[in-house]
Amino acid sequence: MQSDTTAKAMPAQAAQAIGLLRRAAQPDRRHLLWATLWLILAAGLEVIGPILGKALIDEHLLPRHLDFPRMAMLLGAMLVSGWIASWLRYLQLVRLSGLAMRSVQRLREWVFGHVLRLPMAFFDRAITGQLISRVTNDTEAVKTLYIQVLFVILDSSIVLVGTMIAMAWLDWRLMLIVLALVPAVVVIVFVYQRLSAPAVTRARALRSDINGQIAESIGGMSVLQANNAQERFGARFGATNEAHYKARLAELRANAFLLRPALDLLNVILLAVVIYSFGRREMNALEVGVLYAFISYIARVVEPMIQITMQFSGLQQAVVATARVSALLGEAGAPEHDSGRAPPPAVGAPDAPAVRIRDLSFGYAPGQDVLHGLNLDVPQGAFFGIVGHTGSGKSTLLSLLLRYYPSRPGAIEVHGQPLAAIGNERFRSEVGLVPQDPFLLAASARENIDMGRGLSQQAIETAARAAHAHDFIAALEDGYDTPLGESGSRLSTGQKQLIAIARALAGQPRILLLDEATSHIDSATEQVVQEALNELRGRVTIIAIAHRLSTIREADRIVVLNHGRISEAGSHDELMQVDGGLYQRLYLLQQLAA
Numbered sequence: 306m307q308s309d310t311t312a313k314a315m316p317a318q319a320a321q322a323i324g325l326l327r328r329a330a331q332p333d334r335r336h337l338l339w340a341t342l343w344l345i346l347a348a349g350l351e352v353i354g355p356i357l358g359k360a361l362i363d364e365h366l367l368p369r370h371l372d373f374p375r376m377a378m379l380l381g382a383m384l385v386s387g388w389i390a391s392w393l394r395y396l397q398l399v400r401l402s403g404l405a406m407r408s409v410q411r412l413r414e415w416v417f418g419h420v421l422r423l424p425m426a427f428f429d430r431a432i433t434g435q436l437i438s439r440v441t442n443d444t445e446a447v448k449t450l451y452i453q454v455l456f457v458i459l460d461s462s463i464v465l466v467g468t469m470i471a472m473a474w475l476d477w478r479l480m481l482i483v484l485a486l487v488p489a490v491v492v493i494v495f496v497y498q499r500l501s502a503p504a505v506t507r508a509r510a511l512r513s514d515i516n517g518q519i520a521e522s523i524g525g526m527s528v529l530q531a532n533n534a535q536e537r538f539g540a541r542f543g544a545t546n547e548a549h550y551k552a553r554l555a556e557l558r559a560n561a562f563l564l565r566p567a568l569d570l571l572n573v574i575l576l577a578v579v580i581y582s583f584g585r586r587e588m589n590a591l592e593v594g595v596l597y598a599f600i601s602y603i604a605r606v607v608e609p610m611i612q613i614t615m616q617f618s619g620l621q622q623a624v625v626a627t628a629r630v631s632a633l634l635g636e637a638g639a640p641e642h643d644s645g646r647a648p649p650p651a652v653g654a655p656d657a658p659a660v661r662i663r664d665l666s667f668g669y670a671p672g673q674d675v676l677h678g679l680n681l682d683v684p685q686g687a688f689f690g691i692v693g694h695t696g697s698g699k700s701t702l703l704s705l706l707l708r709y710y711p712s713r714p715g716a717i718e719v720h721g722q723p724l725a726a727i728g729n730e731r732f733r734s735e736v737g738l739v740p741q742d743p744f745l746l747a748a749s750a751r752e753n754i755d756m757g758r759g760l761s762q763q764a765i766e767t768a769a770r771a772a773h774a775h776d777f778i779a780a781l782e783d784g785y786d787t788p789l790g791e792s793g794s795r796l797s798t799g800q801k802q803l804i805a806i807a808r809a810l811a812g813q814p815r816i817l818l819l820d821e822a823t824s825h826i827d828s829a830t831e832q833v834v835q836e837a838l839n840e841l842r843g844r845v846t847i848i849a850i851a852h853r854l855s856t857i858r859e860a861d862r863i864v865v866l867n868h869g870r871i872s873e874a875g876s877h878d879e880l881m882q883v884d885g886g887l888y889q890r891l892y893l894l895q896q897l898a899a
């Protein structure tokens with residue numbers, strides 16, 4: 306995900322970044338115009354100040370031409386222009402910051418909304434940490450772009466150009482001497498960045514190490530404490546933290562001892578040159594005012610130059626980050642979310658099988674099929690079990706039934722309709738899933754069953770009863786409103802699984818898919834699950850993948866997958882009759898192990 310964007314040339318990335326910036330700021334473009342206008346006005350007013358000062362000195366103070374009303378007017382104009390400039394800058398900053406933050410907010414919503422609609426194949430190659438970084442840090446880079454490009458670079462450029470024009474107007478030869486400053490500042494800042502870059506990079510890497518270590522320790526706290534590793538982890542964290550502190554210090558030292566003194570020295574040299582060149586001329590009264598204006602301008606010229614030069618590396622990083630966000634937004638969404646598709650027919654054929662599979666082959670990579678020509682009919686209301694050794698393709702089949710990956714058009718039909726033709730809303734409400742990992746939110750039992758669908762308490766309780774989860778939920782101190790902790794840490798593995806079943810049933814699915822829902826639970830809870838499934842028989846079509854064969858013993862039909870092919874199919878009793886058959890062997894092996 307990262308490489309494809311970083312490999313792109315900078316101009317292409319900059320174009321992408323600007324495009325995204327424009328889209329994000331579109332609703333606020335009026336603010337953007339005003340902010341830019343105020344910025345130009347403020348910078349212009351700041352350039353005028355020293356010219357007014359020069360007029361005051363040259364026309365009144367030195368010739369002792371004390372025209373008080375005019376002097377007061379000049380002084381007043383100097384003060385008022387400075388005051389208005391500060392006020393405009395403040396207004397401009399408020400507008401621009403507001404606009405930048407709203408753009409970040411907008412962009413974050415787009416990116417996360419888009420991520421939620423990406424196909425599962427995308428998540429096979431995505432790295433969670435990077436994806437989180439796209440949604441949080443990289444979107445924040447948009448703000449940096451606004452503040453750095455518009456505020457700092459534009460502001461500094463206007464002040465710089467305005468000041469140079471004013472200087473040229475006062476004395477073009479002296480302006481040329483000041484202009485010689487530009488390469489010197491660029492060289493100093495370049496050397497500074499070269500010297501401080503390793504410390505900056507190190508500090509950044511160490512900061513991400515600090516985050517990584519905290520996340521790792523909290524995630525594995527039980528293992529960490531069981532191995533009495535608190536002190537070791539604490540010491541390791543301390544060392545990383547210390548290294549980070551030193552890297553930051555090195556960065557600050559480079560700034561304090563290299564950049565600032567070098568620029569101050571440059572300033573002094575420049576002042577000396579300007580004063581010397583005035584000294585060599587026959588100074589007349591008129592030139593004192595020019596000298597005053599020049600000294601004021603020199604102080605104003607150095608800072609914008611530093612700012613512009615310093616912004617470039619930050620700007621480059623912000624452009625790369627924004628281009629990465631843009632690339633993520635460019636990822637094609639899952640086809641079922643394509644709103645441009647024709648609406649599907651509302652109902653399926655009444656007596657068609659719940660699931661019909663014809664010649665279904667599938668591979669994650671071209672030419673490497675993991676499923677080979679599957680054919681299967683699952684009648685409505687039937688209970689089907691799918692078994693097979695590890696890697697035989699059970700979860701892949703389930704993923705295709707769930708539309709996580711696209712299958713050949715027409716290979717799978719649900720209630721008589723091709724899978725791809727069913728609208729997403731209806732499909733997700735018709736098909737319920739109980740995954741191997743129940744995935745509980747850090748929320749209450751009610752919220753975990755509801756999953757934002759806005760179900761009534763009655764519907765939630767009915768589902769919990771059907772999943773045999775009601776009794777233990779009701780026994781919690783606040784019943785359905787009891788917070789279950791992160792990932793449901795307050796519950797046992799079996800209880801989590803029952804909540805996941807309740808969640809699936811609460812949507813009143815016509816088809817229920819179970820992906821090894823009993824593999825981590827004890828035999829007593831497994832029996833509870835079996836009872837729950839038996840009660841659903843006839844009403845809901847059940848397709849259950851199970852490593853534990855006792856879970857699907859009662860199934861109407863058990864399908865045995867072997868290297869992506871159906872090798873056997875039948876009831877438990879029928880399959881046990883097949884001497885040397887795969888199911889018989891698997892079953893006997895499990896009996897022996899038990």
Ligand SMILES: Nc1ncnc2c1ncn2[C@@H]1O[C@H](COP(=O)(O)OP(=O)(O)OP(=O)(O)O)[C@@H](O)[C@H]1O
Pocket residue numbers: 429669670675693694695696697698699700701702
């Ligand atoms: N997301 C994926 N990307 C690429 N290959 C995959 C992916 N998921 C599974 N596979 C491959 O597909 C084959 C079938 O895997 P699948 O997970 O469907 O098997 P399974 O029968 O469910 O196994 P298990 O019982 O261990 O869960 C395996 O060879 C596996 O390596």
